[in-house]
Structure formats: C-alpha cells, structure tokens
Amino acid sequence: MARKSLVGEVADDLLDRIVGSEFPPGALVPGELELSAQHQVSRMTVREAMKTLEAQRILSVQRGRGTFVNPVEQWNSLDAVLRAASAAVxxxxxxxxxxxxxxxxxxxxxxxxxxxxxxxxxxxxxxxxxxxxxxxxxxxxxxxxxxxxxxxxxxxxxxxxxxxxxxxxxxxxxxxxxxxxxxxxxxxxxxxxxxxxxxxxxxxxxxxxxxxxxxxxxxxxxxxxxxxxxxxxxxx
Structure with a gap:
C-alpha cells in the first residue's frame, strides 16, 4: 500500500481527533503554527491539509475568528461520515x-x-x-x-x-x-x-x-x- 503524503497524514490525524471528539462540532481547531509544530511539518503542508478538510465541508473558515468543525450532517465525504458514525454508534x-x-x-x-x-x-x-x-x-x-x-x-x-x-x-x-x-x-x-x-x-x-x-x-x-x-x- 502506498504511503500517505504528509498532507494526507496531517488531514487524517486531524479528522481522527475530530471524530474522537477532541474537537466536536462547533469547536475551534488549532492554527497552522500549532499544528505544524505538532506534526513537525511546514505551515504549507498544514494549510493544504486544512484545505482538504474544508473541501469536504468538515471544516469551515471564519475570517478573523479561525477554523471551526462543522456538524457531521454538513460533511460531503462519505468515508469521513462513516468514520464519525462508527465512532458514535x-x-x-x-x-x-x-x-x-x-x-x-x-x-x-x-x-x-x-x-x-x-x-x-x-x-x-x-x-x-x-x-x-x-x-x-x-x-x-x-x-x-x-x-x-x-x-x-x-x-x-x-x-x-x-x-x-x-x-x-x-x-x-x-x-x-x-x-x-x-x-x-x-x-x-x-x-x-x-x-x-x-x-x-x-x-x-x-x-x-x-x-x-x-x-x-x-x-x-x-x-x-x-x-x-x-x-x-x-x-x-
């Protein structure tokens, strides 16, 4: 199996933390600096990972406030929804x-x-x-x-x-x-x-x-x- 890209690893880890209720719906997720330090990757890598989750409507950016977790009903990634459902039920x-x-x-x-x-x-x-x-x-x-x-x-x-x-x-x-x-x-x-x-x-x-x-x-x-x-x- 091919190794995930760094962007994929960061996005997957953040999704795991969201699904695990560390960041429930409505929660503010850490910023680029904090996540880049946690994963020891560049801010660009973190930014692309966040964009991935934003494209799946898992995250939403509120200008001047930060990035927040959307309710599961708004997500458009079936794989992510299944992971959330499996964790919940x-x-x-x-x-x-x-x-x-x-x-x-x-x-x-x-x-x-x-x-x-x-x-x-x-x-x-x-x-x-x-x-x-x-x-x-x-x-x-x-x-x-x-x-x-x-x-x-x-x-x-x-x-x-x-x-x-x-x-x-x-x-x-x-x-x-x-x-x-x-x-x-x-x-x-x-x-x-x-x-x-x-x-x-x-x-x-x-x-x-x-x-x-x-x-x-x-x-x-x-x-x-x-x-x-x-x-x-x-x-x-």
Missing amino acids: GNDVAAVQLIELRRMLETGACALAAQRVTPEDLDRLRGCLDDMRANHERGGLDEFVAADLAFHDVILEASGNVFLTAVFQPLHRVLAARRAETSKVPEIQRHAIAMHERVLAALETADPRAAREAMDEHMTQTLEDLMTFIQHKAGL
Missing part, C-alpha cells in the same frame, strides 16, 4: 446502516436494470460471476472483492439512471473496505456467489419484480452474514 451499527442504505438504492437499481439490461451487460455480469468463483477457489481475496464490486457496478450502469450511479459512486471506497473485511470468510464468499447467481437469473428474465426481490434477498443475506460471521464472532 459503533462499527456494528454503522455496518448495518450501510446495508440499509444499499438495500434502498440497489433494489431499485436492479428493478430498473431488468427493464434495460442488454445482452452485453448480461455477459459482463456472467464474467464477474466467473471471476468470483475462480478467485473463491484459489483464495484470491482482492480479486474476489473486485469482481463482486464490478458485478454491482454493471447493474447500476444497466439501470440507465445517471443519478443512481452518481449517488452510489462515493460508496465505492467504503464498500471496498467492508467487502475486504467480510469476504475473508469463505462461507460469506459462497453465499455471495449464490446470491449473485440469483440476481443474474432474475435479470435474465427481464422481470423487474423478480430482480428487485433477488437483490433484496441478497441484502438480507449480507445482513445475516454480518450478524453471524462478523459481529457474533467478535462477541458483539
């Missing part, structure tokens, strides 16, 4: 809420895709499934996760709704990290393959209701796997 609750969001978005996308899917889309879905099966057998976790995510991407594209694709795009980094965690469990991989097979079969019928139900079953299985293999194992 716990990783297990945040993971469940993420699946709830996916259920709302992806069942509708699948119903739309059933009406608009092309033979080429179906071939791509079959290819993703083949990759999932092959990497499940050979133990290629990263490749399995990539094929899993690609399967869902094809469905979003096949829905023909550009707004759905745009709304879902910020979820990718978060979903990749979550899939890498859950897909370490071979049984979860087997369930994922079976659920993807059902979704593909429903899309092949071009029946929106069947496609919606198949994706809903997939989300239910994902939630059950989370409860059984991840949270139960961790004693949550």
